[in-house]
Amino acid sequence: MLATSLLFMTSALYAEAIGGYSAGCLKNAVAMPLSGPGYQVIRSKRLRYYGHPDLIHYLQVLASRTKMAGMPDLYIADLAMAHGGPFSSGHRSHQTGLDADIWFRMANRPISKWEQDAPKEWALIDEPSYRVLPGRFGPQQLNLLRLAANQPEVARIFINPVLKAEVCKRAPDEPWVAKLRPWVGHFSHFHVRLRCPAGSPDCQPQAPIPPGNGCGAELASWLKDKPQLPKVSMSYRAPTLPSRCGG
Ligand SMILES: [Zn+2]
Numbered sequence: 001m002l003a004t005s006l007l008f009m010t011s012a013l014y015a016e017a018i019g020g021y022s023a024g025c026l027k028n029a030v031a032m033p034l035s036g037p038g039y040q041v042i043r044s045k046r047l048r049y050y051g052h053p054d055l056i057h058y059l060q061v062l063a064s065r066t067k068m069a070g071m072p073d074l075y076i077a078d079l080a081m082a083h084g085g086p087f088s089s090g091h092r093s094h095q096t097g098l099d100a101d102i103w104f105r106m107a108n109r110p111i112s113k114w115e116q117d118a119p120k121e122w123a124l125i126d127e128p129s130y131r132v133l134p135g136r137f138g139p140q141q142l143n144l145l146r147l148a149a150n151q152p153e154v155a156r157i158f159i160n161p162v163l164k165a166e167v168c169k170r171a172p173d174e175p176w177v178a179k180l181r182p183w184v185g186h187f188s189h190f191h192v193r194l195r196c197p198a199g200s201p202d203c204q205p206q207a208p209i210p211p212g213n214g215c216g217a218e219l220a221s222w223l224k225d226k227p228q229l230p231k232v233s234m235s236y237r238a239p240t241l242p243s244r245c246g247g
Pocket of ligand 1: 078091094100190191192
């Protein structure tokens with residue numbers, strides 16, 4: 001026990017996010033314990049449950065808050081790999097241990113090993129009509145976003161534009177709404193991105209979010225046409241990582 005906490009403190013002391021969210025790496029990551037108060041990690045076989053200690057701390061605090069608010073356990077999906085860097089599949093970001101995917105669906109009971117490996121996705125949006133499925137984005141989901149976004153270390157949260165529009169209807173005046181950034185996909189989860197932590201001098205921050213709550217013209221432009229992944233993604237090549245990431 002003592003050894004474990006000492007190990008945690010040591011790596012917490014020297015952990016470092018290096019480079020950009022989509023071209024970077026992570027030194028001395030911490031593994032997210034696979035379950036804890038208020039959460040369960042899913043798809044752990046993929047070994048994407050490592051993060052900067054600030055991210056692990058953030059997720060554990062969030063899960064304790066949602067638990068205190070009476071919510072079921074959170075499903076925590078991809079964080080980063082043990083040394084960060086690009087995934088072989090899935091997303092381009094999550095490279096510096098500061099990004100995490102959290103499902104909107106929650107777990108009312110401990111999940112089986114089978115479910116842990118292959119949890120059932122639970123889309124909130126009907127893709128053909130691009131509308132929210134009835135009953136899927138309820139008060140708990142709104143409150144989850146509120147608790148997740150309303151922390152100073154959170155830089156932004158990526159969310160499907162249809163869900164951002166729902167939030168804009170229900171809570172337009174709450175300041176955290178500005179942090180919700182529309183993005184393609186994200187039918188069943190949202191993606192939290194933390195700011196560059198202290199002690200990571202080579203961490204590259206993203207540009208600040210524009211002023212306003214983002215509920216007006218910007219969101220309308222996302223909703224006008226069903227957004228598609230840019231075609232360029234087909235010819236995507238892995239970015240060059242900073243030299244400190246070992247090439
Ligand atoms: Zn993500």
